[in-house]
Amino acid sequence: MARVNENYLKLPGSYLFSKIGKKVAAYSAANPDKKIIRLGIGDVTQPIAPSIIEATHKAVEEMGHAETFHGYAPDLGYEFLRSAIAKEYKDRGCHVDIDEVFVSDGAKCDCGNIQEIFAADSVIAVCDPVYPVYVDSNVMAGRTGVYDPKTETWSNVIYMPCTQENNFTPALPEKTPDLIYLCYPNNPTGSVITKDELQKWVDYANEKGSVIIYDAAYEAYISEENIPHSIYECEGARTCAIELRSFSKNAGFTGMRLGFTVIPKELMCDGVALNPLWARRHGTKYNGAPYIIQRAGEAVYTPQGQAELKAQIDYYMNNAKMILTGLKSAGYSVSGGVNAPYIWLKTPDGMTSWQFFDYLLETVNIVGTPGSGFGPSGEGYFRLTAFGSAENTKEAIERIVKM
Amino acid sequence: MARVNENYLKLPGSYLFSKIGKKVAAYSAANPDKKIIRLGIGDVTQPIAPSIIEATHKAVEEMGHAETFHGYAPDLGYEFLRSAIAKEYKDRGCHVDIDEVFVSDGAKCDCGNIQEIFAADSVIAVCDPVYPVYVDSNVMAGRTGVYDPKTETWSNVIYMPCTQENNFTPALPEKTPDLIYLCYPNNPTGSVITKDELQKWVDYANEKGSVIIYDAAYEAYISEENIPHSIYECEGARTCAIELRSFSKNAGFTGMRLGFTVIPKELMCDGVALNPLWARRHGTKYNGAPYIIQRAGEAVYTPQGQAELKAQIDYYMNNAKMILTGLKSAGYSVSGGVNAPYIWLKTPDGMTSWQFFDYLLETVNIVGTPGSGFGPSGEGYFRLTAFGSAENTKEAIERIVKM
Structure with a gap:
């Protein structure tokens, strides 16, 4: 008789953003006259930039004619896109070959799937708070041990607390993990890591034989010097780090779906190269991102695309400034x-994260994300995002300030 | 120290179509003057139909304006598409609710991922020959036991031979499997199953508590009566069957990437409903198919879209007739x-499948797919596809006939 993967049954509650969605829907249904402003989920609001739209239309047109029609894409993605990606790394002084770039339909899938190529008993280390997919995908794979509902932690996960006390910077773990998930600029805390600090992690991973899974989805938002955009800016990263990248936040592709993973050919685990393993997974379980979306992605790298996207990021970062101030x-x-x-804030008056969520929703009709949804050390914190419209963001902050 | 998923290392050789691609590339490089005709991989050649292109352009335009921009899609897919899908089932007399439809970026991903929600020690049964993804994705999950290179079989897989001797129709297995993969119309043999025959499988699965994973990617090619387009045409299928569907073959979406999986709410494994498990996987490891692609998918179901696609299928089936004759x-x-x-043919003169592959490539520059690549019982067979252009198909068959 068929039986299910019991690891799925260990997952507590529903996925964070589904839960928020349900709460907001219920409130909205009960209060149809209220204007809810969403600064919760990390979804963008600016439309796709004009030059990218133009490239996308062009690709759609190609799909409508036999001579220019494109069927199955190459396993790793079209070379035109992988070349553009490799060139961006080169321009930043990083060495990434085009056959080290795996184009996908988004960083969330890659984040969720990357654990598959590692041993079933691997020990993972995650920042706490953390993007839930890193942990949940490992729960589904049976890697995380027993869940303690009191502490909301898994017995076989190394949590690296990031709180006000350590300026949201994790310390190197005492117990050695096999896989280390790092995300910088960080979701959810918005914190960053300097190149020198990141170098310490690279050195640590190389020394211990750990693999760093480096999520750089937000690199386009870096405004200060000496903050690395890629882990490959650090020496030795090619022998210990996988990098995940997204087009969702730098180019507003949340509804377009495009991302990529870099696995350097030198990256070995106990003598086994990871690049061909991931290639095998891509070839077996995936069939490429749509041609027209890959052409849209290519347009991100043109000078015109870059200029348009810089304006979008400036727009969002102006929101961020409004929220901060x-x-x-x-x-x-x-x-x-x-x-x-x-923007990561401490909840006032000792409220829990979910108490503050309800309070904000009910009092001023603003949706944010409870910090505790990202891990136990997120309790007492709350995330707001800069991805709303300027008008909504302004109004939301005015409401909060008055509250 | 990080270690890899050792199951990946058990996979023999590279994925079938990668191997073919490499062989063809090598031959082509050595013989640049030869005109190679590809009737191998199941990729389509007709462009996307005009009314679908129009709908796609419209959706691209929407993405370029803030008022009509779409960010993250709903986890299960947009309701407009899921409604169209549910309606098609209803029109066929099958009961499928819209929250039983999970839109994805293609049937290959769903085929590869679906095993994840089942127990690690599940025993799978597959037809032999079979689409390699069913087996390989289970190998990667460690479910298939030990590989015997002599017989090219896995110790923990139930193979159901489909050969000339049994008219390419598998018998019900003697040992009870947990999961049964069935694909009709069949890839690679092109065979079909009658509704009465399929009902036997449904009854068997319900009796034994097995789950049928029914791949109906080619249902649009059914031309004869009494051949079911969906397993849900059989009584009791809602308690034992998952259905996978693709837009690749009915609408030429191989480069657009769209598919869906149906999991009825009644489908339970040992008391656990599968629908919410797959929903959890979708919500955790996937982020939806692109909005513009889902709008393209919606256009498939309009009367205009259906008429245009019928013409495409007639075109391909005319190729099939040419090849057969x-x-x-x-x-x-x-x-x-x-x-x-x-089209599934017996190799002549006792040649192995790969011998015939090389012979065909080198003698008449035609690429097909070796039957042995689909499993041991495919040895001595060879697959040709009707997805080429009419001109190329005609020329290819003339070359083979003369050979």
Whole structure:
């Protein structure tokens, strides 16, 4: 008789953003006259940039004619896109070959799937708070041990707390992990890591034989010097790090779906190269991102595309500034928002994260994300995002300040 | 120290179509003057139909304006598409609710991922020959036992031989499997199953508590009566069957990437409903198919779209007829090609499948797919597809007939 993967049954509650969606829908249904402003989920609001739309139309047109029609894409993605990606790395002084780039339909899938190529008993280390997909995908694979509902932690996961006390910077773990998930600029705290600090992680991973899974989805939001855009800016990263990248946040592709993973050919685990393993997974379980979306992605790298996208990022970062300034003026303890589209605030009056979520939703009709949804050390914190419209963001902050 | 998923290392050789691609590339490089005709991989050649292109352009335009921009899609897919899908089932007399439809970026991903929600020690049964993804994705999950290179079989897989001797129709397995993969119309043999025969499988699965994973990617090619387009035409299928569907073959979406999986809410495994498990996987590891592609998919279901696509299918099935007739006239033993775009032939003169592959490539510059690549019982067979252009197909068959 067929039986299910019991690891799925260990997952507590529903996925964070589904839960938020349900709460908001229920409130909205009960209060249809209220204007809810969403600064919760990390979804963008600016439309796709004009030059990218133009490239997309062109690709759609190609699909309508036999001579220019494109069927199955190459396993790793079209070379035109992988070349553009490799060139961006080169321009930044990083060495990434085009056959080290695997184009996908988004960083969330890659984040979720990458664990598959590692041993079933691998021990993972994650920042706490953290993007839930890193942990949940490992739960589904049976790698995380037993869940303790009191502490909301898994017995076989190394949590690296990131709180006000350590300026949201994790310490190197005492117990050695096999896989280390790092995300910079950080979701959810909006914190960053300097090149020197990241170099320590690379050195640590090389020394211990750990693999770093480096999520650089928000690199386009870095505004300060000496903050690395890629882990490959660090020496030795090619022998210990996988990098995940997204087009969702730098180019507004949340509804277009495009991302990529870089696995350097030198990256070995106990003598086995990871690049061909991931290639095998791509070839077996995936069939490429749509041609027209890959052409849209190519347009991101043109000078025109870059100029249009810089304006979008400036727009969002202006929102971030409004949120930061407004919340500080209202006496909140706030971080992030300078090199990242996320603002991380301490909930007032000892409220739990979900209490503050309900309070904000019910009092001023604003949706944010409870910090505790990202891990136990996120309790007592709350995430707001800069991805709303300027008007909504302004109104939201005014409401919060008045509250 | 990080270690890899050792199951990946058990996979013999590279994925079938990668191997073919490499062989063809090598031959082509050495013989640049030869005109190679590809009737191998199941990729389509007709462009996307005009009304679908129009809908796609419209959706691209929407993405370029803030008021009509679409960010993250709903986890299960947009309701407009899921409604169209549910309606098609209803029109066929099948009951499928819209929250039983999970839109994805293609059937290959769903085929590869679906095993994840089942127990690690599940025993799978597959037809032999079979689409390699069913087996390989289970190998990667460690479910298939030990590989015997002599027989090219896995110790923990139930193979159901489909050969000339049994008219390419598998018998119910003697040992009870947990998961049964069935694909009709069949890839690679082009064979079909009658509704009465399929009902036997449904009854068997319900009796034994097995789950049928039914791949109906080629249902649009069915031309004869009494051949089911969906397993849900059979009584009781809602308690034992998952259905996978693709837009690649009915609408030429191989480069557009769209598919869906149906999991009825009644489908339970040992008391656990599968629908919410797959929903959880979708919500955790996937982020939806692109909005513009889902709008393209919606256009497939309009009367105009249906008319245009019928013409495409007629075109391909005319190719199939040419191949069937030509090969028969040349004395080949051939099957398939009537309700499926695949023609399955017995290799002549006792050649192995790969010998015939090389012979065909080198003698008449035609690329087909070696039957042995689909499993041990495919040895001595060879697959040709009807997805080429009419001109190329005609020329290819003329070359083979003369050979």
